[in-house]
Amino acid sequence: MFNQEDIFLLIKAIKDNGGYDFSNYSEKSFARRVEKVLIDYRLDIYSLINRVKIDKPFLEEIIKSITVNTTELFRDPQAWQALKYRVLPRLLSKSEINIWHAGCSIGLEVYSMIILLNELGVLNKTKIYATDINSDVLKTAESGVYSYRAVSEYLNNFNSALCENPYNFDEHLVITHDQYFDINKFKDTFKVKPEFLGKVIFKKHDLVNDKNPFDIKYDLILCRNVLIYFNNSLQNKLFVDFWNYLQPNGALLLGIHESIIGPLSAKFDKKGLVYFKKL
Amino acid sequence: MKYIVIGGSAGSFQTVSAILANLPKNYPHAVFLCLHRLKNVRGGFVEALSLKSNIPVCEPFDKDQIVPGIAYLAPANYHLYVTNDGFSLTTEEAINHSRPSIDVTFFSLANTKKNDVVGILLSGANKDGAAGIKSILDAGGKIIVQSPDECQVKTMPLAAIKLTSIDYSMNTKDIIDFLKNLKG
Ligand SMILES: C[S@@+](CC[C@H](N)C(=O)[O-])C[C@H]1O[C@@H](n2cnc3c(N)ncnc32)[C@H](O)[C@@H]1O
Numbered sequence: 001m002f003n004q005e006d007i008f009l010l011i012k013a014i015k016d017n018g019g020y021d022f023s024n025y026s027e028k029s030f031a032r033r034v035e036k037v038l039i040d041y042r043l044d045i046y047s048l049i050n051r052v053k054i055d056k057p058f059l060e061e062i063i064k065s066i067t068v069n070t071t072e073l074f075r076d077p078q079a080w081q082a083l084k085y086r087v088l089p090r091l092l093s094k095s096e097i098n099i100w101h102a103g104c105s106i107g108l109e110v111y112s113m114i115i116l117l118n119e120l121g122v123l124n125k126t127k128i129y130a131t132d133i134n135s136d137v138l139k140t141a142e143s144g145v146y147s148y149r150a151v152s153e154y155l156n157n158f159n160s161a162l163c164e165n166p167y168n169f170d171e172h173l174v175i176t177h178d179q180y181f182d183i184n185k186f187k188d189t190f191k192v193k194p195e196f197l198g199k200v201i202f203k204k205h206d207l208v209n210d211k212n213p214f215d216i217k218y219d220l221i222l223c224r225n226v227l228i229y230f231n232n233s234l235q236n237k238l239f240v241d242f243w244n245y246l247q248p249n250g251a252l253l254l255g256i257h258e259s260i261i262g263p264l265s266a267k268f269d270k271k272g273l274v275y276f277k278k279l
Numbered sequence: 280m281k282y283i284v285i286g287g288s289a290g291s292f293q294t295v296s297a298i299l300a301n302l303p304k305n306y307p308h309a310v311f312l313c314l315h316r317l318k319n320v321r322g323g324f325v326e327a328l329s330l331k332s333n334i335p336v337c338e339p340f341d342k343d344q345i346v347p348g349i350a351y352l353a354p355a356n357y358h359l360y361v362t363n364d365g366f367s368l369t370t371e372e373a374i375n376h377s378r379p380s381i382d383v384t385f386f387s388l389a390n391t392k393k394n395d396v397v398g399i400l401l402s403g404a405n406k407d408g409a410a411g412i413k414s415i416l417d418a419g420g421k422i423i424v425q426s427p428d429e430c431q432v433k434t435m436p437l438a439a440i441k442l443t444s445i446d447y448s449m450n451t452k453d454i455i456d457f458l459k460n461l462k463g
Contacts, residue, residue, distance in 0.1 A: 028360045028387055029369045070370045228341040228357075228368045235342070257354050257368050259340045 001038065002045035007031060010045065013052040018059045020133075021208050022066070024234035033066045040065065064134050068229065071105040073154035074112045075224070076256045080161035082273045083113075083220075087251045088120055091219050097126040100218045100245070102207060103226030104130035107141025107200075108151070112161070113222075114196050115180050119162060123199070129214050131205035138202045144192030148183060151190045207238060217247045225255040232262065239264035246277040280347045280463055281308040282361070282392045286381035286411070288315040288403025290431025292327075294451050295401070299332035299350055301455045306334050307463045310350040313359060313384040315377050315403070325352055339366045353379035360387040375407045385411025394419035397461065399454065401425045403435030409442045416443050423457065426450045 007030070011022050022030060038048060052059045074080050091097045097117075101110050110130045117123040132138050140146075155177060165171040177183065182191045205213040207226065221242050227235050239260050242252050252268065252275040254260075260268055260275060268275040287295055295312060302310070316324060328336045328350070338354040344365045345351075351366070353359035358379050360367040367387075374380040381400070385408060388396045398415035400408045402425060416422045424440055426448040427433040436448065449457065 026360075026362070026367045026369075028362050028367055028390075029358075029371070032369075032371070032383075068369060068371050070372060225370050228370070232342060232364065255341075257338065257340050257357060259342075261342060 001035060006045045006049070007034065010034065010049050010052065013049050014059060014063070017053055017056060018063065019209065020063055020206065024208070024231050025229055026231055029229060030066070033068070037062060037065050064136055067134055069105045069134065069137050071108050072157060073108045073151060074157035074161040075109065077157050077161035078166070079253060079256055079273055080112065080116060081166050083253065084116060084120070085165070085167060086272060087220060087274055088116070088122070092120065092122055094219070095125065097122060098216055098218045099126060099128050099220045100214070100222070101128070101130040102221060102223040104132050104141060106137045106146070107144065108154070109222065109224065110141060110200055111144065111192050111196065114199060116162070118196070119175065128200045129203070130200050131203050131213050133204070133206045135204050138204060142202050144197050146190040148185055148188045148190040208234065212245045218245055218250055219247050220251045220253070221246060222253045224253060225258070227258055228255065236262045236264060243267055243277055248277060248279055250277045251275065252277070281395050281397055281461055282311065282388055283308050283397045283399065283458065284311040284313065284384060284388050285399045285401065286313045286385065286408040287401035288405060288407065288432070288435055290402035294425065296328060296331055297451055298455055298458065299328060299334065299336065302334050302458060304333055306348045308461060309345050309347050310334070311353070311359070311361065311384060311388070312350055313353045313379050313381045315407070316355055324355070328352065341366060341368045353384060358383045360384070361391060362387065363391050375405060377405070377407050381408035382411035386414050389414040389418040389420060396420035398422045400436055400439045402430035402432050404432045405434060406438040408435055409438040412439050413443045423454055424448045425454065
């Protein structure tokens, strides 16, 4: 369908006309996404490259199909339990907590955080920032409106993340979904309740090219299932960035199958699933 | 070192377990397991496979390097690519209703490791893996399909046999013998 050289030309065209730099994305998965774009748009690689060179709105659209947006509510409940029992307790006494979701997709991760913070009674003193390269997913995130069919399968995650205590099997909390969501199966809607909307600052941001999007230091950065799309050297650049943007002892949560390997591993303390900034 | 990749779905657990139980310690090849699982059963699979296995079983992290003598299990809800600089995981949409997709892992191995790959497809209820095992064959690798008569669910091996037009298949015992005698 295409070779290495074609991919190189496509990456160059995207960079020249749109400023996005995919040269350090993981080769294999990038190639597979391009394959998907070619099939979805019924194009061959040369028409794709040529159109990307001259058609900016088309280029923006292509970026959105190349990046992968899959996400869940309370994805990997053990990670949320780590936040609940190992990370957030350290922050409860602060007067203000700052959290950044880098690569937030349609916001399910962000609303999971809002729910957890509310359960811990610290939602009102927390500032939540969330960014993504894709402006469409940010719009959905901001609206908090989802399809019931798409999201209901994650209610199991909700239960395990919030109601079970891995450190005390006897504890079992009862937290109901309708406290947080207006659910209508017949209309296929799953909406975040109005009182939990408007608490997040969303912003379009490119982790590859842009600096700290909000110019503050964070107590906690979540960047989950984003760096898997990047190669080693780009991952390392981001670990340096995150280290710089964290407060002393600040926490970094990656996806459960991601880890810091390379030079920056010495500058973080890993406790369970979470990395803490060392000075 | 050879790259042995095993794909399986419904009815394949016993076979995979038997294979792992019979491989020698310090096995000189790397083994990759791409097995479909029930949607809500995420944990416990490594432990279940480790119980009888003679070689270590683990779920790789993104960018981990490949080491011989280990069985790498594709983690639930990720596609597993094997590349020239280690593993690469993605969370793209399910393909053929499967994540991990056997095709994705097979394609990536065929692509990077060519004739050093041995692709094995076991019992299963869908067509995932058929296109992938053909790509291994086309790239010069060896392929084995579990004998449909022995499979609890024949769909997957039959689809592979049809697509590759191979005229042989093997039962579990022969697959194990083949793998034990495989030279680096
Ligand atoms: C697989 S989703 C992960 C969503 C969520 N963090 C989770 O784990 O469920 C990856 C997200 O990263 C975003 N992304 C990809 N490349 C990016 C970049 N260079 N800068 C910012 N976001 C990016 C994609 O648009 C997508 O929404």
